Amino acid sequence: MADPRLESCLALHRANHLGEAEAGYRQCLAAGIDAALPLSGLLLQQGRHAEVVDLLEPRCTTRVDNANMAINLSIALRKTGRNDDALRHARQASELAPQQPAAWNALGLAQLESGAVADALHAFDRGLGLAPGHTALELHRAKALRRLDRHREAIAVLERVVGAAPDLLEAWRDLTSARNALGLYPAALDSATSALRLAPNDLDVALEHAVALLNAGQTGNAIKRLEKLEADPQTWMWLAQARLRDNDVAGARAAYERAATHDPDNPFIRHFLAAIDGHLPEAVETDYIRKLFDDFAPRFESTLVDALAYGTPKTIAQFLERSGVTSAQEVLDLGCGTGLMAAELAAPGRNIDGLDLSERMLTQARAKGIYRALHAAELLEFLRGSEQRWDLVLAADVFVYVARLEPVFAAIHDRLAVGGHFVFSVESSDGADTQLPPQTGRYRHAPDQLEQQLLAAGFSDVRREPLTVRMEVGQPVRGEIMLARRGD
Structure with a gap:
């Protein structure tokens, strides 16, 4: 049976009193009570990945039999850019607990990050075999399918996910990308609109919605949306493309020139400004083509x-x-x-x-x-x-x-x-x-x-x-x- 002090912290955590729960977990650790695992979960909730690494890495060196710690450490390591170490701990977790879907999810994510996409798909499938319909596994499986250019399969998976979890923003955004990849522009606009409803103040989501409007042929609406966004080089470039679609060449030039002030070496900007001004380059534009x-x-x-x-x-x-x-x-x-x-x-x-x-x-x-x-x-x-x-x-x-x-x-x-x-x-x-x-x-x-x-x-x-x-x-x-x- 768990120590009553730890039970009290867990209750606070479940009630979403995260500050009090964290303080309690740390008091438990100071008193020699093993609260590292729930504390790491709380820190992951808050995106404090480096702290999770500091907390768990020394413990996982001695506690090589704890699959849950290995899972949480793998997640944190991947988020802090140490994917090789994340992959090693995820493999350890899947070997220690092959019946635990979270272990296969952690392994698949680390493999996806390393570029082993087919292996990642296999890991997500293993997890779904244990937990059919698991939302996170389905979402991540769709990411692997998209990376393998299997967009139609990814769309089918993502449509199931948003049906089961209509408030999952990431699924709507991924569905938009998959539909765009197949030229399903009206459907992509539908999913981009759903994403925007969930996150109306997210600039990335707003840009994706404006691009979906443009792809769906609603050029005027796309221009209005793009002009209202807080502009960065990417937004200026999309605005330039939209204005070109609207045959506003002068407006497109102005947008590209604004983009160039922030990113003067961008080969796309240079190429399209040359196109607008009618300048044909003498040499092959290797940077533009490669990118x-x-x-x-x-x-x-x-x-x-x-x-x-x-x-x-x-x-x-x-x-x-x-x-x-x-x-x-x-x-x-x-x-x-x-x-x-x-x-x-x-x-x-x-x-x-x-x-x-x-x-x-x-x-x-x-x-x-x-x-x-x-x-x-x-x-x-x-x-x-x-x-x-x-x-x-x-x-x-x-x-x-x-x-x-x-x-x-x-x-x-x-x-x-x-x-x-x-x-x-x-x-x-x-x-x-x-x-x-x-x-x-x-x-x-x-x-x-x-x-x-x-x-x-x-x-x-x-x-x-x-x-x-x-x-x-x-x-x-x-x-x-x-x-x-x-x-x-």
Whole structure:
């Protein structure tokens, strides 16, 4: 039976008299009564994670058999940035108490933090096997599913969670993100609105709601909301995007300039200000592209394929087949992303190498097991530094991020074997030159001009075919596929 003094503290804790409970727990500890575990729980409630570490870490060194202490210490260590130690204590807890759902939850969270997402999903599943419908485990399982790009499954889980716990703000916010990832914008607005009702004064929640309005096509309402928010660089950038959607170019420039005063080195701000002012950069914008796709990697395939009806890789593969380009053995996939292009071309005896600026994209491409080699590098630097030759070089939806293609064409020509082919897609400009519409921030090229540049670089036999690159705001984006051959 517990000491009466400890029982009194526990009663205060249960009644939410946290100050009195904490004082009592500390008096118990001073008197030699073991109150470390309930005190750590109280401190975790208040987000005092460093204090939990100081309290429990020395005790867990000697009390290696206490699963509950290991669980609480794991949580605190993870929150203070010591995830390797958090993972070690969570594993210890799951081994000591494999029938305790909280141990599997702690383990899954530490694994999720370390990037072992599949392992984390397994841990959450183990916990749910012991406690079906457990809200925290379901919520965290949905986070793992989202990290694995399994957004539809995550949505189903989160819809159950908000049904059972309609006041759980984090679940509504995660549901908004998952719906956005699949382009389910009206539904995302519904969940963002529910989150805002729960936390009307939370600036992050208010920004997410304004972005949901913009995605759902309510541009005017989004602008009004964004203009009322306490602005930081992210808010100014979203306001600029909303004003561009509203064709207010001057207002967008003003918003980007405000953002730049707070974050002058931000590659996104520099890129879109250049777009607004009509300045095409001479060099490839490596920082912009890398950050764009590092941020985009977790939802890249679901967004393009599911939400934007992106089918360029398949269309390029079919175009190559119709053009008789089917025997290439050595293939280079430029801007390979997560491997959508290689998946269309993989064949026995064919070696495919991939190149991308984004390490996070390459991680997903590597998991497909299609590529012989993957390289993280800037396109021109890689081509000019390589001595390898390929039979086929591809660039699917890559040149929307590159302004000047003449040096790229020359470098690709040098790396092709004699008789080899180069195929790529572009978004088409509505004039005779390259354009950078600020509404999208993607380069549109003039196919007639590109054909002349290909010929000047030494290519021949240029073939072209119209292409619908993707759907945006319900409208097709016009482009072309272009194929050229390196002659003798």
